[in-house]
Amino acid sequence: MESVDVVVIGAGFAGLIAARELSTAGLSVVVLEARDRVGGRTWTDHRFGHDLELGGTWVHWVQPHTWAEMTRYGRDIERSPSAEEAFWLGADGVSRTGSIAEFMALIDDGQQGIIDDAREAIPRGVDPTTGRIAQLDSLTVQDRIDSLDLTPEARAANESVWVGHVNAPLDQVGLSSALRWVAATGGHWQLMHEASATYRVVGGMSAFTAAIAADVRGEIRFGASVAAVESDADGASVELVDGSRIRARRIVSTLPANAISTIDFRPPLPDAWQRLSAERVASQGTKAWIRARGHVTRFFAYASQHDPLSVLKAEYYGADADGDYTLLVGFGPDHTRLDLDDVAAVQAAVDVLRPGIEVTGATGHDWMTDPLSQNTWMTHRPGQLTRDLIELQRPHGAVHFATTDNANLWGGFVDGAIESGLRESRRIRADLA
Numbered sequence: 001m002e003s004v005d006v007v008v009i010g011a012g013f014a015g016l017i018a019a020r021e022l023s024t025a026g027l028s029v030v031v032l033e034a035r036d037r038v039g040g041r042t043w044t045d046h047r048f049g050h051d052l053e054l055g056g057t058w059v060h061w062v063q064p065h066t067w068a069e070m071t072r073y074g075r076d077i078e079r080s081p082s083a084e085e086a087f088w089l090g091a092d093g094v095s096r097t098g099s100i101a102e103f104m105a106l107i108d109d110g111q112q113g114i115i116d117d118a119r120e121a122i123p124r125g126v127d128p129t130t131g132r133i134a135q136l137d138s139l140t141v142q143d144r145i146d147s148l149d150l151t152p153e154a155r156a157a158n159e160s161v162w163v164g165h166v167n168a169p170l171d172q173v174g175l176s177s178a179l180r181w182v183a184a185t186g187g188h189w190q191l192m193h194e195a196s197a198t199y200r201v202v203g204g205m206s207a208f209t210a211a212i213a214a215d216v217r218g219e220i221r222f223g224a225s226v227a228a229v230e231s232d233a234d235g236a237s238v239e240l241v242d243g244s245r246i247r248a249r250r251i252v253s254t255l256p257a258n259a260i261s262t263i264d265f266r267p268p269l270p271d272a273w274q275r276l277s278a279e280r281v282a283s284q285g286t287k288a289w290i291r292a293r294g295h296v297t298r299f300f301a302y303a304s305q306h307d308p309l310s311v312l313k314a315e316y317y318g319a320d321a322d323g324d325y326t327l328l329v330g331f332g333p334d335h336t337r338l339d340l341d342d343v344a345a346v347q348a349a350v351d352v353l354r355p356g357i358e359v360t361g362a363t364g365h366d367w368m369t370d371p372l373s374q375n376t377w378m379t380h381r382p383g384q385l386t387r388d389l390i391e392l393q394r395p396h397g398a399v400h401f402a403t404t405d406n407a408n409l410w411g412g413f414v415d416g417a418i419e420s421g422l423r424e425s426r427r428i429r430a431d432l433a
Helices: 013-024 064-072 100-115 141-147 152-166 175-183 189-197 205-214 257-262 271-279 343-353 384-392 414-432
Strands: 002-009 029-033 044-047 050-053 077-079 085-089 095-098 199-201 219-222 226-232 235-240 245-253 264-266 286-293 299-302 311-320 323-332 359-364 399-401
Touching: 002 013, 002 235, 013 029, 013 205, 013 245, 013 414, 029 245, 044 205, 064 205, 064 414, 085 100, 085 152, 085 343, 100 141, 100 152, 100 175, 100 189, 141 152, 141 175, 152 175, 152 299, 152 311, 175 189, 175 384, 199 205, 226 245, 245 414, 257 271, 271 384, 286 343, 311 343, 323 343, 343 359, 399 414
Parallel strands: 002 029, 002 245, 029 219, 085 299, 226 264, 245 399
Antiparallel strands: 044 050, 077 199, 085 095, 226 235, 235 245, 286 323, 286 359, 299 311, 311 323
């Protein structure tokens, strides 16, 4: 049987960072990746004549782990285009249009009210379970909005903004998901908005992860699906779907919470992982790239959390044999509400947000039905954060868990994945020293 110091399951940001750190320290490492690429829930693919981010996209300098890696690999950032027009649904379900300033004025009081106690709830962003958050974690984002004295217009607009952030219906998402991200930006919701949806990596996420992978001093095996992990007093044995086995002193699992049950862990996973896997996390949305005919003025648009797409904005311009086109990116709270292969359905969804656009095509990747992810970016259900996070970070015998789903500072973001990979590689180096 093949034997190494560490087997890393998954070649997303968390797995690549852990593998790089461990192999640089002189440990023998094998990375097992079931896909045919690195990157995990980040993936830059060439479609509609452009390199499109099908998964995680935006980064920011207030995300310390990400920015350190950007600096290390000489990655630069570029701003997503600024909108010139704003569209939103009023309380009556009728589309409104106006300036960016008008929309920001409409949501300002509500956005502040939703997160006004973030500094009290989570005094230190790096400690998301410490503070008054324990008393607030039973609430949903919808509960908080319902408690505010907002006009129907302001309420509708504020709901639409937050459903775009949390990628799920608001009555299923813990208020903790909003408070922890704002705590990471010092309590400033405007900065949180900028950090989560403004700056892209020049060259794309796939080039970024490829640069990290090149620094891994060990083998990255593609198409290597893990069936089981059996631990004992001296380490663990990894069984692949093809029947081969690898012996390791330590295992790093990078699977998201919703997908971790696809591997048979013996002994069984800790209670927190089993609970979370059974409940599933809140995120359940979709990301869509939509091709529109002609040169559409740059805009952003918000619908409601009950619509197939709740957020839409213009990202790229192009031209081909059929003439000029505009590429739009949209997000919806429930992946089951929109079939991206059904152009008529996509057209109907776009009509709600931004009337007057002709849709000619759509594409994307359904992360919810992808067996290796089964969720988009991590958002917790009420109670999950403070109940489970600390236990999710604990090693279980020879098995360590590195994923943005169990990160402290920017859980759900690339930064959280990097943080978790660094954390577990440090622990393993100390254990095996």
